[in-house]
Amino acid sequence: MTKRFGSTVALHEASIRIEAGQTHALVGRNGAGKSTLVSILTGLQPPDEGEVRFDGEPAPRLADRDAWRQRVACVYQKSTIIPELTVAENLFLNRHGRGRGGLISWRTVHSRARELLDTWSVDVDVRTPAKELGVEQRQFVEIARALSFGARFIILDEPTAQLDAAAITRLFARIGDLQRQGVTFLFISHHLQEIYEICDTVTVFRDARHILTAAVDELPRAELVAAMTGEAAAEAGGRRRGPAADAADVLEVDDASLPGVYENVSFRVRAGEIVGLAGAASSGRIEIAETVVGLRAAERGTVEIAGSRPRPGSVPAALRAGAGFVPQDRHHQGLVPEMSIADNGTLTIPERLGPGGFIDGRRRDDLAAAMIEKLAIKTPGPELPVSGLSGGNQQKVVMARALAGDPELLVLINPTAGVDVRSKEFLLGKVEEVADAGAGVLIASDELDDLRLCDRVLVVFQGRVVAETTSGWHDHQLVAAMEGVDLDA
Amino acid sequence: MPETTTAAAVTDDGSTGDPVGKRPSGGRAGGRRIAFARLRDLALIPAIIVIAVVGQLVSPVFLQADNLINILQTMSEIAVLVLAQTLVLVVKKMDLSLESTVGLAPGIAAWLTVPVGTGHGLGLVPGGWSVPITLAVGVLIGVVNALFIIRFGLHGFIVTLGMLIVLRGILTGISGGQTFFRLPESMLYLGTAQWFGVPASVWLCLVLFAIGIVVLGFTSFGRSLYAIGGNVDAAKAAGIRTDRVLWTVIVTASLLAALGGLLLSGRLASVASAQGNGYIFTVFAAAVIGGISLNGGKGTVFGAFTGILLLFMIQNVLTLGGVPAQWIGALNGAIILIALALSRVTGGKAQE
Amino acid sequence: MPETTTAAAVTDDGSTGDPVGKRPSGGRAGGRRIAFARLRDLALIPAIIVIAVVGQLVSPVFLQADNLINILQTMSEIAVLVLAQTLVLVVKKMDLSLESTVGLAPGIAAWLTVPVGTGHGLGLVPGGWSVPITLAVGVLIGVVNALFIIRFGLHGFIVTLGMLIVLRGILTGISGGQTFFRLPESMLYLGTAQWFGVPASVWLCLVLFAIGIVVLGFTSFGRSLYAIGGNVDAAKAAGIRTDRVLWTVIVTASLLAALGGLLLSGRLASVASAQGNGYIFTVFAAAVIGGISLNGGKGTVFGAFTGILLLFMIQNVLTLGGVPAQWIGALNGAIILIALALSRVTGGKAQE
Amino acid sequence: AQDSGQSGSGGPVVGVDYPRSDTDFWNSYIKYSPEFAEELGLELKTTNSQNDVAKLTANAQTFISQGVKGVAMAPQDTAAIAPTLEQLAAKKIPVVTVDTRPDTGDVFMVVRADNRAYGEKACRFLGAKLGGKGKVVMLQGDLASINGRDRTEAFNDCMKAHYPDITVFGEATNWDGAVAAQKLQTDLTAHPDIKGVYMQSSFALAGTLQVLKQKDLLVGPDDPEHVFVVSNDGIPEELTSIAEGRIDATVSQPADLYAKYALHYLKAAIDGKTFAPGKTDHDSTIIQVREGLLEDQLSAPLVTADGGTYDGVPSLKSDDQSLWGNKLG
């Protein structure tokens, strides 16, 4: 298949062949064309060239949505939940149960929705508007819906990106059931260990092309990464030195509480130190990090950045005190899509762009060019709108913005979410560089890859710091702690 | 036990705790939620009751059947526009041109049917054609709007703002700015007939709203409007033919506006070249007070009805109360603003 | 250096297709992009030239300095409103009430200063206060709008629709619907004075637009407007005091509207109780034709200026051409619609 | 003064619908109505239809609900009012229309002035002042208004018949002062030798003066640069302007008499009186416009600075105390 968007080639003569009953992984870097393939396989858009066949039969007409849905169900990468509608209606959209006179019987819809969610142990009232769900519940509604069509072929495009470990375990258990019933899966993820965990076969796309297809157990991780990136996998860097013994505190959180979210949180980060805040989805780790940078205010307790106490709840104050920060979701809080890379990257440092509030365009572009250089952002120039970049590069711009003010304290929330394996390594490498140069770093994440480079990891469970580990921990210990199981047990 | 988790889910921060645990018993909590949803639908009822009481105090005429029918009749045409705009708003579009369609659709019918010598009539077509022509013009305007908005991807606000100006200009052009009168009998019927002692236009308006309530609340087509307004990509993914639905909505809205215009022309037995001018403000105010969101996907037809009803009740009370003419505007506006602010309070969240 | 696949994504203007190779030196591609951005800014220039040529053919008077100044003068007041609305639109809000502020702000000043006996004047305050009062009323209206929108989280469209009705009503109320005449000298000055042979209002308008261009294009405050309109959460997370900026914008817009009203009252030496009615349609049309997006974060002050200039040139040509009165509206509307459609073509993407 | 609401005491209840509250002329009318109601011992209910015939229809319904014995209205849209008149007739409620005459349907009396005569008078005055040649601008009202059209047609007809060498530029203005100023300014730019302006309503007064001032044309009547301006309505501001030599003439449309005789005829109708064509006791003539429709054409005098006669049209001096514009508080 070939698919172009304007002059962009999203798929270039790419093929994939998925055997019945198999669980087939599709991997590739950001923008490799995976999601585009998904939209073609589910009949959302036609390929420019090439064709789709199911069981040897040509695919239905694009207009015949029902025929498509009998053949293939899908959890898309972008949410397809409609926030204003109830959970039940989201589950049965466009296939409501009809009652007398062809009108919708809401009672039927609700009871069927309840049954469906029961099988997933998703504990929400089906009459709740979907916007009131948490991210994870929402993802489960998507998954439950996709699996409820009775299709024998199911596509999951990064279903785990929004889930924490326990939820992933539940999802995989469910996939296991369906695998035993002979259901076929196409599974997309940037978490390579998941591929090894549940998939039989793996296909790699790179630059819109098919690179290889192989049995999972015949393809070691290093080779897989090499196929994705087109170069031999670099070995992870050596051990970090850690902060100097006499390093000063750049962050001191003292007995901070935000009732219902977190309680009595105290910790410090020293110059040159990388500290992780680990925890499950709703543990409170993100809120703690957001409190540090002024996106929230604690009700009690204090936050001290590099020796000063910024006004609680004020981002500008936190920035002035020396913080730099990568917010949780780049689409939501990280970027202004229609603004240029240069403007996005320098949004936090207006005072450096010229006198008296004026912006010297050349100075701004020079600063931006330096960032582009430093973070290896792939772009023709600093004036490109960030919406024209792929996810990985967008994330680099967010990082650039965080680093623009030469922060003494760098706060990162899920810094590598949805970023492909190679960009992830690169970004984390930069974080280490920054720490080595003397900044303190706080990483709030549940990604083990992010936490691995930390000198210390604080585990947050239900709003409290329940454990602290120094480096050298094992994955399972940390995961257990994040789930609230005693680490020493 | 399960009650607690449900209660948590009902709070609007969505931060309900653990996803484990058993499912809620559903029955009771469900009942509560429906009650709550209904409540939002009924948000304006208290305000309507207050106005009714005030009205009765101001003048004993207020609650007489005569006066109530008077309110319903005078609001019937614009209520049809509110219904039309509601459909359009639910799919997250806007149609400002409705106010010009109200004049142009019957205007063209009058132009073609009114005999030469009476104003600017051309007398080209027998009078019996006037109603079909009115509705056809409505459909045509809708098609033009839809072409621009759906086919060419132009912004609905902008297109329909342009259309508002053009259509109004065309009516001024064909009428020479004059009023068409001596309309054919068939054009007058709906605006003047009485069925069971109540004006036909009142019946028609009520029936249209009833249909709207059923279609938007209880049919797949109706629900697809909410899906499109809520998240058009998701609607597409769910197999909804979004473009087709959007076409239907935009054309239906224009058709309804033409029908509203027909009722108005019938009631006034004429088509003024300014017919409909300025209506769009009232239409938006009514829809929004009635709980229709400008961001699409939210609000009910019943709510919209209470919105327009409230506005006309206020007008009527101000008239009965003999408020000095020059202050009617300010008072009316202030009451609308207060109603809007209150609907924000009952509606909960900040509006986008 | 990690090689990403993203160069392919870089191409939405077709400037590069090559996914390999090093990062372009920036200079050249940058130059090209800037050129392109400028081009979008100049999108209406061809249309303006066409109208100028047509105008000259229609009447040799068209290009005479006198007539051009005439165009600039008659558009100056509404252009100030366009500037105001541009600021508001860039931060993704809307202010419909500007059209009422145009009347009410000078209206209150006139009411307080015009001596008793002349219309409805109260003569409470010496005439010298009239200009400060006008501007203060503008600020006050802005503060009320901002309170509702920012503080209480109400939808801007709705609030300002309500305000439009209320403010218009208040002007009718205080004036008793009459026109205020015999305004104090100081109120007339800006609308009537000539500086270097050109009306002061033209200078003022041009200077305000120049300031607008500089502020929005070359200051961090201006950039924060685009950031807020583009993504308010990101702006907040970047340390921009979004609420403060929004307050400033909304209040400034009202202040500009009051200033526009002052110029108009000066030029007409009176404040009619209908002053400003219906302006908002023109204001929106001009801003949008000029490339300001209703979705915020996009468009330039210069573009907005070309938008309003184009509209007034069209009006002027139609008047000079002696187009029959009843067809002026339709023609004007059709030209606006075409201009809107063309600005879509030059603007590229589908509008949301 | 109380311009609305209930007033009077115990007498028969009548309803008056005010057509709009945003022009000086009509606001004077609004001011006079309650005064005359009290004088005539009528209890008054008022509404305001804000230039919208649909509102007028609703207001008539309200009057019916309130049990009025007669209705005075000034329908600005003279075609669309027919069904409302029928409804009132069916309830046997007499109607007097003010300022306008319905295109169809019967009313008890039309209280109006001859709007064609306004155009004619303005034409004669300008024709005389310009010596039968030159260019004039006519700032029309709204195309939809019968009064505006009458004035336009009469002015044009008279110019054609008596002053063929005068060129008339007609501009529609929607009764909007800003639009009028804009068009006048454009016309003056294109034709700097324009020597006369006919404004069909006082709404354009201030803007016109400003435009002339800006063009340095606001000079005394004896200056050869002077542009002759004829206005219409006779509000106080016009009378003052005439006295000061800023404009030259107006037609005084009697707001006071409109209010007075509307109520006068309503009372007569309630008392069962009838009228026939012919001279009245108040210096006007009742004419039969068509079968069953009488119109009392009140006099609307031309007002000038010197009270002279122009091409056969007599005028009153601007400080004449019989002019309503000189009697307002």
Ligand SMILES: Nc1ncnc2c1ncn2[C@@H]1O[C@H](COP(=O)(O)OP(=O)(O)OP(=O)(O)O)[C@@H](O)[C@H]1O
């Ligand atoms: N609708 C579209 N319009 C224009 N370009 C598009 C569109 N959809 C995808 N693309 C382009 O196609 C390329 C492939 O995108 P796709 O979403 O398939 O990547 P992906 O492999 O799913 O990436 P990720 O791992 O980040 O999800 C992208 O680089 C993008 O430039």
Ligand SMILES: Nc1ncnc2c1ncn2[C@@H]1O[C@H](COP(=O)(O)OP(=O)(O)OP(=O)(O)O)[C@@H](O)[C@H]1O
């Ligand atoms: N609907 C669309 N219309 C136009 N361009 C699009 C569209 N969708 C995606 N793109 C283009 O695709 C590129 C990035 O999209 P894509 O989703 O492939 O990135 P990504 O790497 O998958 O990012 P993420 O990890 O955030 O999903 C950009 O060039 C963007 O402009």
Ligand SMILES: O[C@@H]1[C@@H](O)[C@H](O)OC[C@H]1O
């Ligand atoms: O005389 C005019 C009147 O007929 C019109 O309706 O309003 C404006 C007045 O000047």
Ligand SMILES: [Mg+2]
């Ligand atoms: Mg992606």
Ligand SMILES: [Mg+2]
């Ligand atoms: Mg993808």
